Amino acid sequence: MIAPPSRAAEQAARTRLAALAKPLGALGRVEDLAAWLAGCQDSCPPRPPERVRLTVLAGDHGIAAKGVSAYPPQVTAAMVHAFASGTAAAGVLARQHGVALRVLDIAVDADLDTPAGVGAHKIRRSSGSIDVEDALTAAELDAALLAGRAIAREEIEAGADLLILGDMGIGNTTPEAALIAATFGLTADEVVGRGTGVDDAGLARKTAAVAAALARAGDRASDPRARLQALGSADLAAGVGFLIAAATAGVPVLLDGLATLAELSVADELAPGTAAWCAAGHRSTEPAQRLALEKLGLLPVLDLDLRLGEGSGALLALPVLRSAALLAGEMALLSDLAG
Ligand SMILES: Cc1cc2ncn([C@H]3O[C@H](COP(=O)(O)O)[C@@H](O)[C@H]3O)c2cc1C
Numbered sequence: 154m155i156a157p158p159s160r161a162a163e164q165a166a167r168t169r170l171a172a173l174a175k176p177l178g179a180l181g182r183v184e185d186l187a188a189w190l191a192g193c194q195d196s197c198p199p200r201p202p203e204r205v206r207l208t209v210l211a212g213d214h215g216i217a218a219k220g221v222s223a224y225p226p227q228v229t230a231a232m233v234h235a236f237a238s239g240t241a242a243a244g245v246l247a248r249q250h251g252v253a254l255r256v257l258d259i260a261v262d263a264d265l266d267t268p269a270g271v272g273a274h275k276i277r278r279s280s281g282s283i284d285v286e287d288a289l290t291a292a293e294l295d296a297a298l299l300a301g302r303a304i305a306r307e308e309i310e311a312g313a314d315l316l317i318l319g320d321m322g323i324g325n326t327t328p329e330a331a332l333i334a335a336t337f338g339l340t341a342d343e344v345v346g347r348g349t350g351v352d353d354a355g356l357a358r359k360t361a362a363v364a365a366a367l368a369r370a371g372d373r374a375s376d377p378r379a380r381l382q383a384l385g386s387a388d389l390a391a392g393v394g395f396l397i398a399a400a401t402a403g404v405p406v407l408l409d410g411l412a413t414l415a416e417l418s419v420a421d422e423l424a425p426g427t428a429a430w431c432a433a434g435h436r437s438t439e440p441a442q443r444l445a446l447e448k449l450g451l452l453p454v455l456d457l458d459l460r461l462g463e464g465s466g467a468l469l470a471l472p473v474l475r476s477a478a479l480l481a482g483e484m485a486l487l488s489d490l491a492g
């Protein structure tokens with residue numbers, strides 16, 4: 154069990170928010186964000202997160218060869234270069250909001266000619282095709298979980314006061330949907346969405362792939378580790394380790410899309426209490442993402458019909474979180490107003 158954020162600081166923030174120069178509760182869920190941040194920081198009022206770091210975990214997925222994505226697997230490696238050069242969508246937003254971005258090759262198929270360090274935590278080439286085989290061996294699962302923990306610790310040592318996790322990997326919405334289905338006892342039909350925009354035939358292939366994966370994993374999927382090994386991937390397992398390490402260190406995380414919700418679904422079962430350190434940046438168009446938010450009791454900051462991942466939804470939500478902290482800290486108290 155992971156130690157929860159400070160109840161005392163959260164309560165103090167709620168008391169302060171109630172006393173600010175505004176009608177009671179008038180800042181709506183912005184007040185919840187401020188109180189959550191106060192608890193995570195053990196500080197009332199909370200401080201706006203200034204040293205925010207985005208980590209994009211990249212990996213290919215064997216299932217991509219089965220026609221479950223609207224784009225070819227080669228895009229994963231090409232996009233790693235775009236992250237490294239700051240030209241991916243998440244790179245633009247990270248720059249806009251003063252967020253440090255790091256991209257890591259966890260399981261990309263290609264040998265990448267990228268800046269030093271991108272391959273520092275590489276586990277393997279593309280993870281297994283989950284409809285017919287496990288995504289990972291037990292040893293790879295352990296290595297990926299450890300890598301994710303190490304990456305989070307590196308980000309925290311670099312001074313992060315808020316972490317954002319992003320994903321890049323063609324085909325990854327298939328294992329993500331499978332993980333969420335297995336975690337919450339949902340069917341392939343309920344969780345599968347169009348990802349990058351597959352047509353009806355692609356959607357049918359994707360649903361069949363998730364159903365085959367769930368049937369293949371069977372009862373093993375009730376155990377979170379076995380579920381990750383059978384239905385996940387190296388990059389998703391690293392994300393699970395990352396979230397657990399962030400929560401263990403008491404560093405808050407702003408969640409993004411389907412990848413981060415799949416990671417958290419498993420992480421919160423492996424290490425109960427992880428979800429308390431996470432706030433939901435946005436609700437995506439993917440059914441599995443929306444279902445996981447509901448099951449975890451998370452209300453998203455934004456609902457913009459995004460379906461990108463990369464950390465983009467969390468980056469778009471970041472200004473709201475920063476505003477929440479500033480409002481809690483800088484507004485006058487109603488009782489202090491000159492009358
Ligand atoms: C150019 C491009 C940039 C992306 N950035 C994130 N994704 C997103 O789409 C992919 C998952 O969707 P699916 O499961 O349908 O393949 C992941 O790479 C995810 O990060 C991208 C996808 C593409 C094509």
Ligand SMILES: O=C(O)c1cccnc1
Binds near residue numbers: 326412437462
């Ligand atoms: O919902 C998401 O996060 C998503 C959807 C499509 C592709 N990548 C991510």
